[in-house]
Amino acid sequence: MAMIxxxxxxxxxxxxxxxxEQLEQLGSGVSSVRFSRAERRVLKKKKxxxxxxxxxxxxxxxxxxxxxxxWKNSTVPYAAGIxxxxxxxxxxxxxxxxxPQTAKSEINYTCLGxxxxxxxxxxxxxxxxxxxxxxNSSDRIRPMFEDSPRLxxxxxxxADDLASNKIKLQNAIIYMAWxxxxxRLANKPLPYVVLDEEDKYPETATKKEASPTDLAKKRTRTxxxxxxxxxxxxxxxxxxxxxxxxxxxxxxxxxxxxxxxxCGGYQKMTFENIRWPEDLRDPLRMKAEQSAWYDCVHCSAxxxxxxxxxxxRAGEWRDRGKGRGLNAALSSxxxxxxxxxxxxxxxPFVKLWEVAHAFLEGLxxxxxxxxxxxxxxxxxxxxxxxERSEDRILALADDRPRGMxxxxxxxxxxxxxxxxxxxxxxxxxxxxxxxxxRASWGIREGxxxxxxxxxxxxxxxxxxxxxxxxxxxxFALLDAMGHRTSEVYDFCRMHRGRILPTMGKQTMATxxxxxxxxxxxxxxxxxxxxxxxxxxxxxxxKNQLAGILEIAPGDPGCWHYHRELTQDWxxxxxxxxxxDKGVWENPQERPNHAWDCATLLLLAHEVLGVSFWPKRxxxxxxxxxxxxxxxxxxxxxxxxxxxxxxx
Numbered sequence: 001m002a003m004i005x006x007x008x009x010x011x012x013x014x015x016x017x018x019x020x021e022q023l024e025q026l027g028s029g030v031s032s033v034r035f036s037r038a039e040r041r042v043l044k045k046k047k048x049x050x051x052x053x054x055x056x057x058x059x060x061x062x063x064x065x066x067x068x069x070x071w072k073n074s075t076v077p078y079a080a081g082i083x084x085x086x087x088x089x090x091x092x093x094x095x096x097x098x099x100p101q102t103a104k105s106e107i108n109y110t111c112l113g114x115x116x117x118x119x120x121x122x123x124x125x126x127x128x129x130x131x132x133x134x135x136n137s138s139d140r141i142r143p144m145f146e147d148s149p150r151l152x153x154x155x156x157x158x159a160d161d162l163a164s165n166k167i168k169l170q171n172a173i174i175y176m177a178w179x180x181x182x183x184r185l186a187n188k189p190l191p192y193v194v195l196d197e198e199d200k201y202p203e204t205a206t207k208k209e210a211s212p213t214d215l216a217k218k219r220t221r222t223x224x225x226x227x228x229x230x231x232x233x234x235x236x237x238x239x240x241x242x243x244x245x246x247x248x249x250x251x252x253x254x255x256x257x258x259x260x261x262x263c264g265g266y267q268k269m270t271f272e273n274i275r276w277p278e279d280l281r282d283p284l285r286m287k288a289e290q291s292a293w294y295d296c297v298h299c300s301a302x303x304x305x306x307x308x309x310x311x312x313r314a315g316e317w318r319d320r321g322k323g324r325g326l327n328a329a330l331s332s333x334x335x336x337x338x339x340x341x342x343x344x345x346x347x348p349f350v351k352l353w354e355v356a357h358a359f360l361e362g363l364x365x366x367x368x369x370x371x372x373x374x375x376x377x378x379x380x381x382x383x384x385x386x387e388r389s390e391d392r393i394l395a396l397a398d399d400r401p402r403g404m405x406x407x408x409x410x411x412x413x414x415x416x417x418x419x420x421x422x423x424x425x426x427x428x429x430x431x432x433x434x435x436x437x438r439a440s441w442g443i444r445e446g447x448x449x450x451x452x453x454x455x456x457x458x459x460x461x462x463x464x465x466x467x468x469x470x471x472x473x474x475f476a477l478l479d480a481m482g483h484r485t486s487e488v489y490d491f492c493r494m495h496r497g498r499i500l501p502t503m504g505k506q507t508m509a510t511x512x513x514x515x516x517x518x519x520x521x522x523x524x525x526x527x528x529x530x531x532x533x534x535x536x537x538x539x540x541x542k543n544q545l546a547g548i549l550e551i552a553p554g555d556p557g558c559w560h561y562h563r564e565l566t567q568d569w570x571x572x573x574x575x576x577x578x579x580d581k582g583v584w585e586n587p588q589e590r591p592n593h594a595w596d597c598a599t600l601l602l603l604a605h606e607v608l609g610v611s612f613w614p615k616r617x618x619x620x621x622x623x624x625x626x627x628x629x630x631x632x633x634x635x636x637x638x639x640x641x642x643x644x645x646x647x
Contacts, residue, residue: 051087051114052080058117058150059110062143066349071110074313075348076103078256079110081317081326082340085254086111086228087119090334096232097246098342099378101349104232105136108194109144111230112174113151115192119226120171123192126185126216128200130178134164136196137176142167179212180205186215191223198233199240213241238380250339252319252329256346259314261307265298266316269308269345271377272436272556273297276356278612282510283360292353294345309348344376363511366543366578393561393570396553398441402564405431406441407465412613414443416458416476416499417600419593420484424449426593427457429473430601434615437557438548438605445569445594451491459498475608477502477534477600486520489531501531502600504538506583512536512603534607541602542576542584545595548602549573559598569594 049057052073059071073080086094098104112123125141127133142162145151154169155161161168165176165184177184179201193216195201201212209215213231220227233242246253257266276292286292294303303311317340319329330338344350355376362369370381405411411431419426426447433439443463448454458473465471480488480501488501503515515533519526551558572594576586586592605611 049118051083051111054114054118055080055083055110058148059113059144060148061106062140062147076106077313077315078317078340078342078346079103079107081254081256082107083110083114085317085326085330085338086230087114088330090336091330091338092224092227093229093231093249093337095242095245095250095337095339096230096342097235097242097339097378098232099344099347099350099374099376100234102342102344102347103349104342105140105196108196108230108232109141111228112141112192112194113144113148115228116154116169116172117150121192121223121226122172122188122190123174123194124177124185124188124190124216124219125174125194126177126179126196126201126212128179128197130181132197133176133178137164137167137174141174145169177216182206182209182215185212185219188219189222190219191227193217193220193227193229195229195231196233198231199236199242200233201241211241234374235378235380236374240380243380245337246339246341250337251335252321252333253339253341254317254319254326254329255341256312256315257318258308258311258346259316260296260298260301261303261310261314262301263296263299265296267297268318269294269311269343271343271345271355271359274345274352274355275302275436276353278609281360281606283357286353286357286360290351290353292351292356294352303352305351308345308352312346312348341378343378350376363540363544366539369543369547390567390570390574393549393573394565394567396549396559397561397563397565398553400441400562402562403444403461403463404562405443405463405465405469405471407467407469409616410434410439411441411465411471412610412615413474413608414463414471415601415604415608415610416473417597417604418454418476418478419596419600420479420482420488421593422483425451425454425478426597427454428594428597428601429458429463430598431471432605432610434610434613436611438602438611439557440559440601440605442559442561442565445565445597447593451487454491455495459495473498475499475604477604477607479504479596479600480533489517489520489527493527493529493531496529500534502534502536502603504536504599506537506539508535508537508540510537511540511606534603536603538599539584541599541606542595544602545598573598 055071056073061068061071067075082094082096085091096104096107112125115121115123125133125136127136145155145167154171156168156170158168167174175184175188175190179185182205185205195213195216198213203211205212205215217229220229231242231245233240235243237243255268257268259266273295274292275295276286280286280289280291294308295301296303301307317326318324319326322329324332345352345355358368358372358376362372373379373381400406405414410433412434414429414431416427416429424447426445428445429443431441431443444457448457458476463471463473476499478488478492478499478501481503485501492499492501513535515535517527517531517533548557548559553560572591575588575590575592576584576595579585579587
């Protein structure tokens with residue numbers, strides 16, 4: 001029997017062993033050697049194909065999937081770019097920071113399927129715990145191979161090869177591991193690693209070992225020429241592994257830009273442009289009415305969920321730094337580590353009203369707000385107690401002097417909040433801008449000894465911008481609780497329409513409400529004309545305030561101060577924190593008047609609905625104003641006595 005000298009036939013290095021021509025040459029003159037179909041399939045060089053194209057041809061989803069059957073890139077359009085970028089020649093590590101229900105795990109498994117078919121090699125899939133690992137093996141990875149004809153051909157046919165902790169294929173082995181088992185993470189050199197829900201991993205696999213992520217990544221050291229490491233998770237906190245990887249380890253970070261189905265304008269979808277009716281602020285009503293839409297930043301078209309899906313289908317990935325497309329950025333930088341950010345509102349499986357509902361719930365509940373940030377915005381939760389420091393507050397100051405209003409037409413109105421004390425009244429006057437961002441600028445703050453002095457500060461003194469335009473204080477709220485409730489009621493009566501008294505409660509069914517008071521407290525003495533009291537949920541608005549103070553200077557929605565802000569006022573903004581019951585408190589009983597005034601300012605902003613005010617354009621208003629006409633000639637007005645007076 002003739003022997004074949006494989007050394008005389010060089011084997012090309014690539015996605016396959018031999019071309020058809022080389023197979024023919026190899027078998028010529030050797031009548032006793034024939035290659036089986038399986039051998040020819042293994043040795044044959046396969047035609048290059050992009051992973052996103054391969055997925056539509058060969059990837060099938062199980063019957064219990066949200067969209068069962070053959071994989072379609074149009075279902076989750078942002079997935080195609082991640083699939084293709086994962087196998088870009090220079091890329092070794094792919095970070096996907098995504099909200100739940102965005103198909104991030106299916107993207108991982110599709111990449112595994114492509115690797116088995118096109119670039120075979122062993123793989124390690126790491127889950128947070130053993131139960132989750134075994135369930136994903138039997139419920140998701142194994143069905144992927146059984147339901148997809150191309151992948152099914154790689155099964156060995158032996159039941160023992162489809163265990164819950166290991167799937168053995170004809171050309172590769174997929175090992176399942178869990179983050180708290182160092183043994184499952186070690187001693188397996190391989191080119192592919194999937195780290196799923198990484199933020200749920202323990203800090204270390206055991207007390208003596210490194211982090212699960214580091215242990216798993218070490219398995220790929222000997223495969224530097226072809227290794228791929230997928231790291232996917234919803235974020236938890238700023239110091240969590242997925243957010244740290246996205247913001248500090250990635251050479252390129254990509255955001256998904258969508259195209260408006262009406263005007264075609266590209267834009268990065270942001271939560272600020274998800275809108276709902278002005279009076280729809282109750283989470284229960286939002287859940288019942290399901291009324292929310294997205295405003296196009298270019299043409300102001302209101303997208304419903306179907307429009308949003310069309311916009312996403314026409315979208316593209318762009319790098320966060322320079323706005324380049326996916327291919328251009330990859331070809332230019334040739335990065336090793338890349339990242340993708342996917343908020344929930346890009347997903348066809350999440351309705352816009354669900355995003356709005358989660359946000360409204362979060363305004364009144366700290367834990368719900370954490371869930372909104374992690375589960376919808378795909379952003380980390382910031383620890384309030386750590387972030388709020390005096391230096392942080394002082395850093396919010398701009399270059400304006402005390403008392404000056406920002407110019408440029410960005411101010412919608414001036415509002416005021418006051419805290420009543422036995423020895424005087426603390427106040428803050430603040431300018432608020434247009435839109436949902438709630439950008440604001442501190443104008444004046446301090447303490448006055450009497451109610452007359454407070455009236456002078458609020459309504460007699462003038463506040464101008466650099467152009468000389470005068471801004472009156474449109475509305476104010478004043479704390480009515482304590483020893484001076486009757487005085488507060490009388491002061492608010494004297495200035496009806498300008499100011500209302502308030503009473504804070506730790507929890508309420510709604511963010512705020514009104515209560516008519518007919519008598520002075522502790523007596524039967526009637527209040528002339530009565531007074532309307534604003535009752536509000538202090539936790540709800542303090543949660544809002546804490547979140548706003550985390551916004552960096554210069555970013556949309558920042559809580560600005562003027563340059564003369566005192567250190568004492570800044571200190572008063574830092575003394576309150578949340579206890580283990582989720583309630584705001586002042587544990588050391590330090591002065592917190594600035595914090596209380598700021599809370600009332602947010603309440604005033606909510607009561608007036610400033611976020612929904614249309615922005616005025618002085619130029620358009622001047623252009624639309626008609627030229628003054630000549631005054632009409634004087635005419636005699638005849639008064640006719642009403643008939644009912646003659647009865």
